[in-house]
Amino acid sequence: MTDLISMTIAEARNGLANKSFTSLELTDAHLAAIEAARALNAFVLETPDKARAMARAIDAKIAKGEGGPLAGIPLGIKDLFATKDVRTTACSKILGNFVPPYESTVTSQLWRDGAVMLGKLNNDEFAMGSSNETSCFGPVVNPWRREGSNTSLVPGGSSGGSASAVAALLCMGATATDTGGSIRQPAAFTATVGVKPTYGRCSRWGIVAFASSLDQAGPIARTTRDAAILMRSMAGHDPKDTTSVDRAVPDYEAAIGKSVKGMKIGIPKEYRLDGMPAEVEKLWSEGAAWLKAAGAELVEISLPHTKYALPAYYIVAPAEASSNLARYDGVRYGLRVPGRSIGEMYENTRAEGFGDEVRRRVMIGTYVLSAGYYDAYYLRAQKVRTLIKKDFEDCFAKGVNAILTPATPSAAFGIGEKGGADPVEMYLNDIFTVTVNMAGLPGIAVPAGKDAQGLPLGLQLIGRPFDEETLFSLGEVVEQAAGRFTPARWW
């Protein structure tokens, strides 16, 4: 028990069950790691007292043989999840010191299963961003650096705090959310495993909403197996979220190591972008070869509407966001900046409370829903969305079990390097991931290799609706072939 923090959840689970160490010891080790890693700015709120109290309580249960599937496992929680009596801000100034009197369904299920909360993790403000630079708490730093360089890199976003903390061994796993790639892109940037479940698989109740028809909670972990373990606790029907689906939650872990022999893996030709780095291309081919070696059959497929996905996404998501964020008005909770009239108070509060990216998206969303523009933008984007969904359905109808793509068009970039002049440069990060949200499908990002500068790269597997199990089986094959990647500690 010399190194309590580099274990996987599966390993820690055995250690706890064998009484090799206690949850309190495990928790303390992580709290110490968090304290030592403040340079990463991954946590926006550390909750050591709560963590120790939860660890003690679960230790007592473990002693009585009553621990749940996650008994004693210390986790980090993205600050988008409402945590009862613990400050929840979505990393926006507008929520100020908001302390919810309620717990999100997903986190309550983690606590039900015995997990321990270490604290709240940084993210892009209201999950709007691909670099974790829009957080009101400042950017998160990626534990990975280019070989021979001290340049601080972004961990991706919006779940940058979750990815960074998991990669840097600050927590054994983390909750995250994905609206256009916010789990898979940071996972790829940090050599962690990120799962965006099928829309409706996890309850959205108690998660600060960005774009309701796209948002889904999922785990970030260090291995495919750990991600599967976390998914089982996070998933499930919730009557408080009518978009959640009443469907039994399978034992995802059982899919780990299951043969993928005979599975048809689609390789979509439209994902072969002009100007895509050769190493991304190479990684993709390697991934395909690994799956083939494991007995899967590779088929070229066409997803013809892929090129419209990103523009359509940047209409649908801001439209929903502009409405979802209307509740932050300074009237009932969070920041209030007074004015001489109610209108002025709204303006002052929202101007002061929202950062640039959030304001940009609220304005885009308001514009595309306006009278006279609705049909040209929002309605057309929804039609594109239907076509994107149909592209996937057609492939799955032809027997394709899953689709393999790169997770991102490049490896992590430097803080401040992208999007300063042109926000679209930043939006392009999500080019491979947004289609999955638009179609409501499950996707997993698995570390698969490194670029020439030694930065991790990930592959994405896209599955049929509610077939996360196949993704775990395939992800495990990639993980076994590629090996695991851990950043050298510099912090």
Add this chain to the structure above:
Amino acid sequence: MTAASGKLIKGQTGDWEMVIGLEVHAQVTSNSKLFSGASTEFGGEPNTHVSLVDAAMPGMLPVINEECVRQAVRTGLGLNAKINLRSVFDRKNYFYPDSPQGYQISQYKSPIVGEGVVEVELDGGHSVAIGIERLHLEQDAGKLLHDQSPTMSYVDLNRCGVALMEIVSKPDIRDAEQAKAYVTKLRSILRYLGTCDGDMEKGSLRADVNVSVRKPGGPLGTRCEIKNMNSINFIGQAIEYEARRQIEIIEDGGAIDQETRLFDPNKGETRSMRSKEEAHDYRYFPDPDLLPLEFSEAYVAGLKADLPELPDQKKIRFIEGFGLSPYDAGVLVAERESADFYETVLAGLSDKPRDGKLAANWVINELFGRLNKEGRDITASPVSAVQLAAIVELIGEGTISGKIAKDLFEIVWQEGGDPRELVETRGMKQVTDLSAIEKVVDDIIAANPDKVAQAKAKPQLAGWFVGQVMKSSGGKANPQAVNDLLKAKLGI
């Protein structure tokens, strides 16, 4: 039923016709709100019926209240309307502190109920058909309190999220009388269905009134919308005022601005609230937190089978079953409570075809008359339906006369008690024993030979004898028996 044509207004350039459409907001009768479990009870302390969803806390999600859906479908059926098996909730976006979400959840393009029709009776016996355009479900807003602080306004979210049905009529209404009759009828249907209590004072039923004027049969004029009317009389006054205002402007060479107006009941005027240019852009779009609302034909059929009898059906049954006049039947069915009262009276009668009409007369003339005089509501009547049924039964079977019945009614009203027992114990029974009546008749004839002569010459004068007999029997002699005997004895 005739095609709607209404009262015309005389202007300087001739007659003008009004074109009126109403949007009625009816609060759905349900224990909890449209999308949250908070109570809908009226009159709680401010902000005591507010859930996390109503207060739009971060991450909260709406969940449809099935009871409200059921009530909306039942209302649609009561309005003879098309029920849409698939409808969609949309967000109507606007900023105001009475709307914590920053949007109202409503139904825009796909409402739960489509076109229907309401038959409206007018004074003078004829009726008009008013088309229903649609009915949709939406959330009510909270209430701002401006009198709690010198510098701030407070907000009470108790009403926030309560389910409303917005019932939109077609522009089929042609004058104030029709508008009032339409709202009255709509309210009656809602109350029969139990889908809205119709309490306008508490704001359970409010109407926005769209008014325009045109030359009879000419092209439609520009309309103005008078918002938030909560009294049927005010609706009538507002329409009259608004139509005249518009006519005056047009006849003076002006044009009507499409705008939203408010009615000031103190001055009897409408005044501008906001112009078309100031109208909000609500940026409607389907609410992504809610799935489309879908239900089966069987669900609708089940609700239809369980609908209560509605006023129109009840009226026909009263006319056909008991020979009531259309007017009397209309009076009885107008309010669910009075119809229920009459039904209970009927239930207490042993021979309904014989006494049904008599019972209606007693309910309308004696009971309603007396209740009106004392300013009482039917639900607070000192004479119960069961007691009234007993009184009518006593008349119908010939135990008491109509005159005695009025005395009996008065006793029951004042003191209560079982009418049949009262008749026994107070000796109010009608005398039908012919020999007893005959003796009285003989005595009176013997004592008044001059009157007998007169009556023989002029049979109408026999009435005097009837009066004498009744008087000396204390009103208890059976009038029919007295008449028959007198005719025989006097030979007329």
